[in-house]
Amino acid sequence: MSAALALPRGRRLPRGLILGGFAIAVIVVLAVAGPWITPYDPDAFAIRERLQAPSLAHWFGTDDFGRDVFSRVLAGAHYSLLMGFGATAISLAIGVPLGMLAAFHRGWVDEAVMRGVDLMISIPPVLLGLLILATTQPSVAKTVISVGIVYVPIMTRLSRAVALGLLAEDFVDAARARGDGAVRILWREILPNAWPPIIVETSLRITFAILLGSALSFLGLGPQPPASEWGLMIAESRPFIEQAPWIALAPGICLCLLLVLINVVGEGLRDLLDPRMQGRGHG
Amino acid sequence: MTRYIIRRIASVIGVVWLMTVMVFGIVHLLPGSVAHMILGEFATADSIALLEQRLGLNDPLPMQYWRWFSGLLRGDFGNSLTMERPAGPILIEALGRSAILAGISLVLVAIIGIALGVHSAVNRGSSSDRALTLAQYAFISIPEFFWCIVVILVFAAWLGWLPATGYTPLAEAGVLGWARHLVLPVVTLTLGLIAHVSRMTRSSMLEALDSQYVLAARAKGLAERFVLYRHALPNALLPTITVLAIDMGLLIGGIVVVETVFAFPGLGRMLIYAIDNQDLPLMMGGMIVVTSVYALANLAADILYATLNPRIRYGGSAA
C-alpha cells in the first residue's frame, strides 16, 4: 500500500478509458432512447419482407417474420446493459457489505460467511443460474437476479480480502488509538481506499454477467419472445443461419463490441487505480 | 498433507450434499405444485391427483427428500418422466460423452493456453506479445453461443468441411467420423478459455520473471533457458492450476451451450432438455452429477496444487 493508491492528480487518463467510456456512454444513450429512435417497430411482423439481406432500407436486414433487425438490435441493447450492470449491482450490494462484515467481525461471523461463500463457489455458475430459472417462469428480472446471486460470493471474497488488508494498515490502528467508532473507521478509512480494487473487479465482472445472462437467454431461460434480447435473437436465428446469417451476426457482433468496450474500460481503470500496476521499477 | 486431503474430501461431500438439499428445496418449495409444473396449466384435477399419487408428492417433504436422497446413495436417480426409463443410465451415458468433450478441451486449453502465456511473458513487449494480448481481449469477449454460430456458418455451411451437428459413437463411425463431430464443439469451447488461461499465465509468469529468485538464478550464471523453465515456470504454473480449476466452471457453462447448439447428446443438452420438458428426476439428477464432477475436478486441482507446492506439502518448519 503506498501513495499510488490515491488517485494520482494530474496524471493523464488512459486513452482506452476515455474512448471506451465514451463509446459505452453512446450505447447507453441509444439503449435508453431505443423505443423512440428505432426506424421500425421492432416487434411488427411484415411477412412479405422476411429474410431480406441488409440494405439501405433495412441496415441489418430483416428476420423470418420480416422484422427489422437493426430496430430489434437497438431495442434489445437495454437487456444486455440491464443484465451486466443490474446483476453486478446486485452482487455488489450483497457482497460488499457481507465481505466488510466478515472482515470486521473475525471469529464466527467471518467463519460462517466464508464457509457459505466457499460452498456457493463450489457450484458451477451456470448451474446456479439454471437451478433458479428452471423451476420458475423465466423473465428478465429473474435472469438479472440469478446472475447477480451467482457473483455474490466472488464480491464477498474480494471485499473481505481488501478490507482485511486495509485493517492491517497502521492508519486504521491510528484511528482505533483515537477511539474512532467502527462506522467512522469503515466510512473514512476503509471505504475510500477499498473502492479502487473493487471498482476494477466490478468492471471486469460486468462482462461475465453479460456473458452469463445472454447465454441463459440463448438457452431460453431469459426474456421470452418476442423480446429482442441479443442472445435470444441469436438462438431464434439458428434455423435460418444459412439463408440469413445477418440475423445472428448483427446482435452477435454488437454483443462482442459491448463486451470488448467494457473490458477496455476495465483494463483502463485497472491501470489507473491498481497500485500493483504502478511504481514498478523501484529498486 | 493427508489431513489436508481428508479435509478437502469432506468438503466435497458437504458441497454435493448441500446441492441435493438446494435442488430438492427449490424444486419442491417454490410456489405452484410440482404436478402442475409437469403436466402444464391445462391439466385436470384428476390427472394431477393421479400423478401426485404416483410420485408420492403427498408425503411429507422430509420423507420425499429422504426417498430421493437415499435413492441417490444407491445410484438410483429415479425414472425419467419423459423417457419412461431410469434416469441413472441416461445420465451416465450422457456424462461419458460430455467427459470426452470436456477432457479434450481442458487438455488443449491447458497446453495451448500455458504455451501462449509463457511465450507472451518471455517476449514481453514484442510484437507477438502485443498481437496475442489483442487477440486475448477479443476472444475473452466473445460468447460461446456466438462462436457456435460463426463456426457453423464458416466450416459447415460455407466451406462444408465439417458436420454442423450430431455425434457418432467411436464404434460406429471409426476414429475419423467420430473426431469430425468433435472438432467444431471443441474449437468453440476452447477459444475463450485459451485466451483466459494464457492471459493469467502471462501475468503469473511475468511476476515470476520479476522475482528476486530469478535474478538470483541469473546471477548464478545459469543458461537463460534453464532460468525460465526450471526456476520461473514451475512457480508461475501454481496460480495457473487455480485458474484452470475456475475455468472448469466456465467450461461447464460452455458445454451446456455448445451441446445444445451442436445437438451433441451430452449432459449439458440433457439438462436443458430436462428443463424444457419439466423432467424433474432427470433435471435434479443431472444437476447433482454436474456438481459432483465440478467438485471432484476442484479437489483434483487442489491436490495437484498442494503436491506441487512444497509450502503445503511440507507445512511446518524443519531443521
Added chain:
Amino acid sequence: MAEAPLLELRDLSLRYATARGMVQALDGVSLELHRGQAMGLVGESGSGKSSLVLAILGLLGKGATVSTSRAAFDGEDLHKTAAALRGRRIGMVFQDPSAALNPGLTIGYQIAEPLIHHRGSSERDAMARAVSLLNEVGVARAESVARSYPHQLSGGMKQRAVIATALACEPELLLLDEPTTALDVTVEAQILDLLDDLRRHRNVAMLLVSHNLGIVDRLCDGLTVLYAGRVVEQGETAAILARPQHPYTRGLLAALPRADHGRIARLTPIPGGLPDLTRPEPGCNFRARCDFALPACAEAQLLDGPAAHRVRCHLADVVAAAPPLEDAAPAQARILPAGTRPLIQAMELTKSFRLGAALSLGFRGGLPRLTRNAGVLAVDDVALHVARGEVLGLVGESGCGKSTLGRLMLRLLAADAGRISLDGEIVPAQPDTAFRRRAQIVFQNPDSSLNPRQTVHQALRWPLVRFGIARGAEADREVDRLLELVRLPSSYRSRYPHQMSGGEKQRIGIARALASRPDFLVCDEAVSALDVSVQAAVLNLLADLRDRLGIAYLFISHDIGVIAHIADRIAVMYRGTIVEQGAAAQMLAPPYHPYTEALLSAVPLVGLKGRSAQRTRLAGDASSVPPAGGCRFAPRCPRRIGAVCDTVAPPLRMGPGGHQIMCHHTMETLAALPPALGQAA
C-alpha cells in the same frame, strides 16, 4: 600494488528511462578491487549502490544503458565476459534470502545447481558438495537442511544457504548486496563473522553494499561512499572514518546514533533531500545540502587525492580541519527520584496468539478428535512503567513481542491478563475517550501510517475535533501550529501522503499523534524505515518534543544505537519477557543479562574494529524452542549454568536504581562480564 586489480571499473555510468525521463542513476563511478580485498560501498537509498552491483554482473534490465571507459575482471573486458563469470568466478548474495531462494526447489539443489552447470558435476556429487558447503558456512545438520525447502528455514539459515550457493564454484569475487539488512542483529553478527572468515581463509575479494557504516567498518579495508550516483569519497576505511573529508561522509557519521556513545544531546541531520536525478547537476550535487557550500561548488568536482583517500570536493582540506560535528556533550538522562509515581504502569501483562483455528481436528488412536489449540505467548507476565517526561526504550529482536507490548499498553489489543493504570487509575479493557486522548502512537512505516486519501489537513484536524480540542477556524490554526511543531511549512496542509517524502510523512504521523496533546506516546520503530540523515532529524524532533511538552515515550526499536541515544531507561525483551531493565547507563555496561551482553556485542560499531576478539556470539536465532518452565533464553545462552536454566524460572535480581535482571546468575557474576561495547564503562 604491482598486481593488477581483480575488478577494475572506470567511469561507469548508468542511465535508464522512467516515466519522468532519463535517470542518471550512476555517474562516472570508478573503483578497483584486489584479490582478497573487501571494499564497502556505502550510500543511502537512491544512491545507486545496488544498481552498481547489477551493472557489474550485466544483469540490469533492457531499459538500462551502461557506459564505461574501462570495465575489467582479471584483466578481461567485463562487458564481454560477465555472462561467463556469473556464478563461476563472481558470486552474488542478495539482501533478502527469503526472496532470493526459489520457493519450489530444495536448498541442496539450489546450492548444487552452479556445480552441475558450470563444473559438469553429476547431480549426486554436486549434492554431496552442497552438504559440505552448508557445513562450511556453519549450518548444523547440513544434510537435513539440504533436503528442506526455503520456507522451512529461519532467515539466518537461508542467508547461509545463499552464501553457500555463491561460494559453490569457488569464486574470486563475492558481491554482497545488504547481506544482513533483513536479519536480526545477533544473526547479523554471525553472518558477518562468517564473511570475515571466508575472506581470511579463501582469499575471496568482496564488494559489500550497505547503508550501515558499522558493518562496512567491521568487514572492509576499502570504502567507497556514493551520493546520488557519484563517488564522493574513496580510500581506506579507517582513514575515511577517522577523518572524513567530504561533507556528505562527515554528515553521515554525525547523523548516526551510536550505542557506544550513549546519550548525546543531539544528532546532526543532513538537511534537504536527494537531487533530481533526471537533471544531472554538472557541479557538486551535494551542495544544496552542504554547510560548506561556496559559489565555486557549481563547478565540476573531480575525485582527487592519493589512492588511500580520494575526495570529490575542492574544500576537502577545510572539511577535514573543521571540528567534529557531533555534539559530544552527553545529555542528562532523567533519573527520577525513588518513589515518583509513574505516569503509566503495566502489571502482569500477558497476551498469547492462536495460530490457526481455535479447535483442530486431529487423529489419535485412529479416532478423530477435537483439540483446543494452545496459543503462542507473545507477551508473558510483563511489568513496566514510564514516568512523565521519561523515555523508556524497549529493545529486542523481531518477534520478541515488543510491538505487541506497545499495542497492549494502548489497549489496541485485548490483553489476556494484567492491569494497566494511568495516573494511578485503572484503564479498562475498553478505555474511555480521556485515555484515548492521553495515549497515542507513532508507527514504523510512513507509507502505511497515513490514509492515502486524506490530506494532511484532514488527518490533523479530525483528532482536534474528535477530542474537542478545537473547532472551526481555531482548529485550522491548531493544524498550522502542529505543522510548525514538527517543522513543516503550513503549505503542507493540502498535501496528500504520496506528495511527501518518507521523513515528511513520518513528521505528519507524529503531528497527528500530538494533536490530542497526549501525555504518553508509543513510538513503534518510529525511525526504523528512514535513512540515517533523515532519521537523525526525526530523532531530534522527538527528543525536543519530549523536552518541550513533557511527554512520556515508550520507544520501541530493534536498533540499539537509536535506543541508547534517546532512552532514559531501557528494557530488553526476549521471547515475550523483559529480561532486564534499568537506567540507560546501567544497561550499556556490566552487570547485564547474558542476552543484553550478546545484543550489545553484536552491534556493528564504527571505529572499533579491534573489539571483535572479545565478542560474545549467540548460536541459532530467537526461534530456538525454549524448555517449558525454565529460562526462555537458555537454549542460546552462552553463559548457561546447567539444568537449572532449563527447568527453573530465573529469579528477578535487583540492582541499584531500579536495575532488574532476570537470571540465575547473581548480580556479582554478571558484573564481572566483559564490557560488550569494547570500552571501559
